Amino acid sequence: MITGATITLLLAVVGGVADAVMTHAQSEQVWRELRYGAQRGDPANAPVCTWLFVPGTKPLANAPEGFPVRADMGRARSDGAPVERTVERNDTVYLVRTQLRADGRVVQAVFDMRFQLADRRHLWYALGVAELVGLVAAAATGIVLGRVSVGPLAEALARQRRFVADASHELRTPITQVYARAQLLSRRAAAEELPAAHRDGLDRLVGSVGRLGGVLDDLLLSASLQADPARPAERRAVDLAALARSVVAEEVERTDDARLSVTVAGPPYPVFVDGVESALRRAVGELLSNAISHTPAGGRIDIVLTRAAGTVGLTVTDTGAGFDPAEAERLFERFHRGDSGGRYGLGLALLREVLTAHGGTVTATGSPGRGARFAVELPESASPPARAAAAEAVGAGVRGAG
Structure with missing residues (x-):
């Protein structure tokens, strides 16, 4: 083109x-x-x-x-x-x-001037023919180059994605086993009152293996999104508000240990978006994890959900160290290290991949020492479940949990 x-x-x-x-x-x-x-x-x-x-x-x-x-x-x-x-x-x-x-x-x-005008028309006719010949030649050249050079490059990239996905998948099982055994050894060490240095070493091992498992999960999700961004077979209406509350509940021990106050606010009814629930959970979890990592003890994290004009919004605001506004876009680069020394790994880059695959966007705003705010926008589900039925199901879940 x-x-x-x-x-x-x-x-x-x-x-x-x-x-x-x-x-x-x-x-x-x-x-x-x-x-x-x-x-x-x-x-x-x-x-x-x-x-x-x-x-x-x-x-x-x-x-x-x-x-x-x-x-x-x-x-x-x-x-x-x-x-x-x-x-x-x-x-x-x-x-x-x-x-x-x-x-x-x-x-x-x-x-x-009849003949002079005819000469001018012939000039434009000749140029039109030349353009047609040039476009045909360009198309033929593009096809040849595509087969000769671009085709192998695309195949190489496809093989690379398959390798990442296969390697991550094959490594996940042994790493899960190592993680489970490391946790068991850590609990035994605490029960048998081993020296503090040994217990600290086992705790660090558990944390390192857990982070390695998270990186593998990120690689798997990234590879699957690149191979098939839509994943239509897994898409369904997902209640983003319930998902956000669930993610916060999963991180309650971590937030309690850091003495962080976390609130979730939004409409009193379900807020549905179409997507892959596991990928959206990973995205919201990354936003919360990022806020926890960059907010000092005693800080506050607010999650707010909104719904307007066919768009669902989710913002995560923290009272952490913040960042230079000039770095807002670079935060979503893989393994970007900010001026403050904070490293962001694959998480925020993968977050943007997930949201883009769902037709959404994410933006970051902040300033040094004044916290950060990440705003997500996603299209509202075109065919959400009946809100009354959804609310009844949520209520039944709460009664069952009680």
Whole structure:
């Protein structure tokens, strides 16, 4: 498409310049011949495409209709100055010069531009053919290059994505096992009152293996989104408000340990979006985890859900260290490290991938020392479940939990 637009633009510029040059050259040449004919030409033997009209002299048989222009002849006689004009008539253009000769006769010279206009049309026709040939050649070249170079590159990228997905999938099981055994050893170490250094080492091992498992989950989700962003078989209406509250509940131990106050506010009814629940859960979880990681003890995190004009909004605001506003977009780059030293890993980059795949957006605002705010917007579900039924199901879940 870009190549075609470039060819079209180039030929349009070339055609415009060539047409302007040709028009100017033709006009100059015709006017020179017309002035000479009006001054010295023989009315009975005028050049090709030229007619000379003289009062009292019968025009040639092939003279164009509507000439001479008698008003110009009267003006030239009274003023003594030549009169030049362009006349569009009979599906062509005529150049007309009327002047008073030295012998006292008024002569009007008329030139038919029919052939010059045809030359200009032929120029544009030739340029159109050249453009068509250029577009066909560009398309053929693109196909050949696609097969020769782009095709293997695309295949290499596809193999890379498959490798990431396969490796992450194969590693997840043993890492899950290592994580479970590390947790068991950590609990035994605490029960058997091993030295504090040993217990701390096991705790750090549990944390490291857990983070490694999270990275693998991110890689798997990223690979699956790139391979099939829509994942239509798994899409359904998801209550984003209930999902956000569930994510907060899952992180309650972490927030309690950090003495963080977390609130969730929103409409009193379910707020539905269409999507893959596991991916959306990962996205909301990343927003909350990011806020927890960058908010000091005793801080506050507010999650607010809104619904308006077919759009569902979710904002996560914290009272943490914040960031330089100039870094707002760079936060979503993989493994970006901010000026404050905070590292963001795959999480926020994957978050944007997830939301983009769901037709949504995410923006970040903040300032150093004044916290950060991440705002998510997603299209509201086009066919949400009946809100009454959903509310009843939520109420039943609460009664069951009680």
